Amino acid sequence: MCGIVGYTGNQQAAPILLDGLSKLEYRGYDSAGLAVRNGDSAPVVVKTAGKLVNLIQATDGGKKLLGTCGIGHTRWATHGDPTVTNAHPHVSDEVVGVHNGIIENYSELREKLKDNGYAFYSQTDTEVIVKLVDYYYRKYKIGPIDAINRTMVRARGSYALALIFSDYPGEIYAARKESPLIIGKTEDASFLASDVPAILKYTRSVYYIENLQAARITPSTVQFFNLNGDEVFLPVKEIEWDASAAEKDGYEHFMLKEIHEQPLAVKNTLKNTDFDNIDLTNVKALDIVACGSAWHTGVAAQYIIEKLAGIPVRVELASEFRYRSLPLSKGTLVVVISQSGETADSLAALRKAKEAHLPVLGIVNVIGSSIAREADYVIHTQAGPEISVATTKAYSAQLVALYMLALKISRVNEEPYMHQLDKLPALISKVLEDKKDLQYLASRISNSSDIFFIGRGLDYAVSLEGSLKMKEISYIRSEAYPAGELKHGTISLVEDGTVVIGVLTQDDVYEKTLSNMIECKSRGAYLIALTSGQRPGLEKVADFIIRVPETESMFMASLAVIPLQLLAYYTSVYRGLDVDKPRNLAKSVTVE
Ligand code: AGP
Numbered sequence: 001m002c003g004i005v006g007y008t009g010n011q012q013a014a015p016i017l018l019d020g021l022s023k024l025e026y027r028g029y030d031s032a033g034l035a036v037r038n039g040d041s042a043p044v045v046v047k048t049a050g051k052l053v054n055l056i057q058a059t060d061g062g063k064k065l066l067g068t069c070g071i072g073h074t075r076w077a078t079h080g081d082p083t084v085t086n087a088h089p090h091v092s093d094e095v096v097g098v099h100n101g102i103i104e105n106y107s108e109l110r111e112k113l114k115d116n117g118y119a120f121y122s123q124t125d126t127e128v129i130v131k132l133v134d135y136y137y138r139k140y141k142i143g144p145i146d147a148i149n150r151t152m153v154r155a156r157g158s159y160a161l162a163l164i165f166s167d168y169p170g171e172i173y174a175a176r177k178e179s180p181l182i183i184g185k186t187e188d189a190s191f192l193a194s195d196v197p198a199i200l201k202y203t204r205s206v207y208y209i210e211n212l213q214a215a216r217i218t219p220s221t222v223q224f225f226n227l228n229g230d231e232v233f234l235p236v237k238e239i240e241w242d243a244s245a246a247e248k249d250g251y252e253h254f255m256l257k258e259i260h261e262q263p264l265a266v267k268n269t270l271k272n273t274d275f276d277n278i279d280l281t282n283v284k285a286l287d288i289v290a291c292g293s294a295w296h297t298g299v300a301a302q303y304i305i306e307k308l309a310g311i312p313v314r315v316e317l318a319s320e321f322r323y324r325s326l327p328l329s330k331g332t333l334v335v336v337i338s339q340s341g342e343t344a345d346s347l348a349a350l351r352k353a354k355e356a357h358l359p360v361l362g363i364v365n366v367i368g369s370s371i372a373r374e375a376d377y378v379i380h381t382q383a384g385p386e387i388s389v390a391t392t393k394a395y396s397a398q399l400v401a402l403y404m405l406a407l408k409i410s411r412v413n414e415e416p417y418m419h420q421l422d423k424l425p426a427l428i429s430k431v432l433e434d435k436k437d438l439q440y441l442a443s444r445i446s447n448s449s450d451i452f453f454i455g456r457g458l459d460y461a462v463s464l465e466g467s468l469k470m471k472e473i474s475y476i477r478s479e480a481y482p483a484g485e486l487k488h489g490t491i492s493l494v495e496d497g498t499v500v501i502g503v504l505t506q507d508d509v510y511e512k513t514l515s516n517m518i519e520c521k522s523r524g525a526y527l528i529a530l531t532s533g534q535r536p537g538l539e540k541v542a543d544f545i546i547r548v549p550e551t552e553s554m555f556m557a558s559l560a561v562i563p564l565q566l567l568a569y570y571t572s573v574y575r576g577l578d579v580d581k582p583r584n585l586a587k588s589v590t591v592e
């Protein structure tokens with residue numbers, strides 16, 4: 001997902017913009033650029049393909065770009081190849097701009113602009129929207145805010161825009177619809193960014209601009225406007241993160257740091273989650289909707305809530321839910337799970353549920369995010385900022401939030417369960433103590449071409465997450481499979497040396513899954529067992545055993561997932577890959 005930064009104040013802008021972009025690299029990108037203006041001179045634009053270091057070198061760390069007002073961008077290509085031409089900022093006669101999102105009707109708008117004398121040099125939707133602003137600004141001889149508002153009425157899709165107008169030196173204009181954008185303020189400077197880490201070094205005072213609002217920022221002021229051009233006032237929020245939270249703290253990668261932050265993330269979520277304002281009295285069914293790892297926590301929660309509360313629980317992929325005409329019956333609580341709170345599919349699913357007049361509970365890690373603000377109820381997982389693209393601590397925090405939701409909905413006596421949950425942070429720490437075996441195992445499997453993760457029930461939910469972690473950061477083809485389903489076709493893929501990881505934490509299905517694993521072994525598989533407790537005789541079956549401590553079986557996913565996170569991490573490191581910023585991926589997928 002693209003990253004946007006902006007600065008106007010009394011310091012040189014370029015070094016601040018480059019620093020901000022470096023804090024947004026985790027979002028995934030393939031090119032970068034800056035536009036900086038000195039006084040009322042025209043903005044100077046520098047763009048480079050590839051990593052941010054190329055832009056830093058091209059501008060000599062920003063020294064070559066003089067001026068105290070500027071915007072910057074890291075681009076994750078959606079329209080057009082990741083080339084310098086397509087990199088942002090994009091320019092027109094009077095306006096220079098950067099954009100995060102997708103303009104759905106950009107082709108139609110490009111034709112309209114061509115009919116009005118505009119020429120295009122790139123393949124991007126961004127160049128179109130920058131020139132559309134320019135068109136309205138010049139044609140109607142209106143101010144920047146009015147030109148932006150006309151553009152917002154005309155353009156369809158999602159955008160966070162930062163724009164510089166040649167007639168307005170020292171000022172930056174912004175607009176937002178769906179894509180995240182925040183405005184930061186200090187005594188003598190104003191900032192804008194796609195996410196908090198980009199400006200946390202400079203300010204904790206931020207404004208969360210709303211959908212279809214525009215903003216004007218100068219060194220001394222920030223103003224917000226609605227679609228009618230009326231000024232509106234937004235509350236300033238104080239960011240409570242500490243700056244180190246967005247740094248690696250001596251770990252080689254953010255992912256390893258965040259894996260080790262899981263005991264604290266779980267502890268804080270257990271301690272600070274309250275359900276007082278969530279009406280669960282008449283909940284007859286649950287529809288859990290999410291994407292990726294968040295969806296995996298929903299799969300785990302389904303087993304637990306059905307078992308404890310005895311109500312039907314559907315778990316839907318948000319990208320499917322939003323297009324199905326599925327009956328949403330009264331009494332259904334829709335639960336949208338999202339670390340970023342900005343995932344386009346999950347946000348669309350939330351809106352579909354609200355159109356059906358169903359209550360929505362958001363389980364979200366980022367405060368002030370779209371899902372957090374649009375849900376009827378919100379549980380904030382207390383994982384802190386998660387920088388690595390591959391989620392770990394937010395996943396674990398989501399799990400415990402869902403355990404507590406299950407206890408609330410089922411109205412069982414919570415005490416014995418909470419007693420078990422309170423032990424989880426220490427048990428997770430215990431799993432994290434000994435990583436040598438996993439480092440060895442990672443070296444053993446790092447050249448595999450196929451890895452299967454299999455399990456039943458909650459062990460299948462864990463298999464889903466273990467498989468996603470492995471494939472998204474090690475690029476090894478991997479599949480999670482319900483152990484009982486293998487014999488219905490997929491086992492034909494198992495051959496000599498195929499790695500099969502069997503998750504065996506659930507006593508009631510242990511023997512069944514073990515026999516499925518033996519079926520794989522008899523076809524040549526290299527068998528890894530991930531289990532709790534002793535399990536006599538298992539060493540005769542498995543080639544390698546990963547053991548985790550025991551706890552309440554319903555909560556075992558919180559322990560079993562840890563070795564699988566570490567196994568994926570070390571495998572990626574062995575393969576020399578970019579663990580925190582895997583190819584093709586973004587931390588938050590704010591486009592469809
Ligand atoms: C998880 O490691 C992936 N990065 C991805 O599947 C992620 O869980 C998914 O995109 C959902 O993101 P969200 O939780 O921010 O909505």
